[in-house]
Amino acid sequence: MGVVVTSITMFLSYCFLKQRRIAKHKEMIFKRNGGTIFEKILSESEGSTQIVKIFTEEELKKSTNSFSPDNVVGQGGFGTVYKGILIDNTVVAIKKSKVIDPNQIGQFVNEVVLLSQINHPNIVKLVGCCLETDVPLLAYEYIVNETLFHHLHGKSHGSLLSWRMRLKIAVETAGAIAYMHSATKIIHRDIKSSNILLNDDYTVKVSDFGISRSIPKNKMQVSTAVQGTLGYIDPEYFISGILTGKSDVYSFGVVLVELLTGKKVNSAVATYRSLVDHFLLLLKEYRLIEVLDDQVKLDATPDQINRFAHLVKSCVSPEGMARPTMEEVKEELLALQEISGLPYTDKESFCSTGSYVSQPSSSQIMMF
Structure with missing residues (x-):
């Protein structure tokens, strides 16, 4: 019994430490991608005309069936676009960009903030973003009638x-x-x-x-x-x-x-x-x-x-x-x-x- 209890304790400790390392890693990436600055700017922005949500990686993975190739709706030189269905049944287009230069993170944050303030009937709306992944993800409203x-x-x-x-x-x-x-x-x-x-x-x-x-x-x-x-x-x-x-x-x-x-x-x-x-x-x-x-x-x-x-x-x-x-x-x-x-x-x-x-x-x- 002692061996069993010790093994279970060690296993649970390992799982806890692993999850903690993953959480710390995601927090580090979130900060590196300007997440803290982004949150601050959005909370202080009086000109924001729409609510932009910060998604977790898990939320967007679930919405796209782990970024399944079956959900790819567009591909280009700068990344891939996936169709996703959020937990509230909102259909979104999730853009997964290729690796960006760390020196451009500030510019990325600035542009996302600007896009979050755009409210024009002929511009695709930014629904939210995920900043805890190696490459930031953007979720836009999904448009049904192609290009x-x-x-x-x-x-x-x-x-x-x-x-x-x-x-x-x-x-x-x-x-x-x-x-x-x-x-x-x-x-x-x-x-x-x-x-x-x-x-x-x-x-x-x-x-x-x-x-x-x-x-x-x-x-x-x-x-x-x-x-x-x-x-x-x-x-x-x-x-x-x-x-x-x-x-x-x-x-x-x-x-x-x-x-x-x-x-x-x-x-x-x-x-x-x-x-x-x-x-x-x-x-x-x-x-x-x-x-x-x-x-x-x-x-x-x-x-x-x-x-x-x-x-x-x-x-x-x-x-x-x-x-x-x-x-x-x-x-x-x-x-x-x-x-x-x-x-x-x-x-x-x-x-x-x-x-x-x-x-x-x-x-x-x-x-x-």
């Missing part, structure tokens, strides 16, 4: 988006980016059609802030290592490493090209270097019909296409200074939405002139 990329380029969808729907998506996306630039000074840095999610009613939800950067209040730009997706990266930023809001404008301009042409950014088009270059050349030569999506040709008028195309041209200008701001882009899209017979989505900020884009006459349209 704009899927709806433009998927085999079962191609060319099914009407002109009105494309304008609606463009307006809502522009509004979300303009809000980020003005309200929170966040530059997304990876605007692309696969990061524009669509809800069941085709409401836009801009997602994936994994490489986003915040700009100090007293500055208009920041110097940083170049990150983003080839084909969408602002060429000026690619060369200089200087990131500004105009970098997002360029990337959004590329998305507008996708909306107008229905073609992938990396599509092989003639002998030109990129879809954007090909688009601009055809626009210049009044031959844009050669690259327009069939649904756009069917739904839109020549004047609408001209106005949209010249907005694209201004967005993808090689020089950032020549590009409009995202607020101006949003206003021009709203004006175009009005003449297309659509209701405004943001009447209060609507500017009726849209005069910064020079318009050719309808007789100059490239295909009619």
Whole structure:
């Protein structure tokens, strides 16, 4: 009996010490990942517009069946996204990033705090985070209707988006980016059609802030290592490493090209270097019909296409200074939405002139 009691005592002591070591390790990682600072900032933040929960690792593991491959709903260069169901039956998308530089922890905490304060109908909401894992985990609201990329380029969808729907998506996306630039000074840095999610009613939800950067209040730009997706990266930023809001404008301009042409950014088009270059050349030569999506040709008028195309041209200008701001882009899209017979989505900020884009006459349209 003495041997049995001693063995049980030793076993329980071992289990206790092991659990204590695990708890201490998680506490150390939590602090390393800025958890203590994060909690303090959130508790003191008067501007927070939504409650962001700090999850335990166990909660998120349980919600994803231990991060089962069956629950993977997205994968990219910066991590994996899992579908998870929380204990209250809330469905979330959990982003598990790849290992990050410990020197960037402060920046990560700052960005999570900023995202926790965003409350915009066209930006995916941050539900919570887990900071006790080696790599911080982020849980976002789950969006059911896949991405704009899927709806433009998927085999079962191609060319099914009407002109009105494309304008609606463009307006809502522009509004979300303009809000980020003005309200929170966040530059997304990876605007692309696969990061524009669509809800069941085709409401836009801009997602994936994994490489986003915040700009100090007293500055208009920041110097940083170049990150983003080839084909969408602002060429000026690619060369200089200087990131500004105009970098997002360029990337959004590329998305507008996708909306107008229905073609992938990396599509092989003639002998030109990129879809954007090909688009601009055809626009210049009044031959844009050669690259327009069939649904756009069917739904839109020549004047609408001209106005949209010249907005694209201004967005993808090689020089950032020549590009409009995202607020101006949003206003021009709203004006175009009005003449297309659509209701405004943001009447209060609507500017009726849209005069910064020079318009050719309808007789100059490239295909009619």
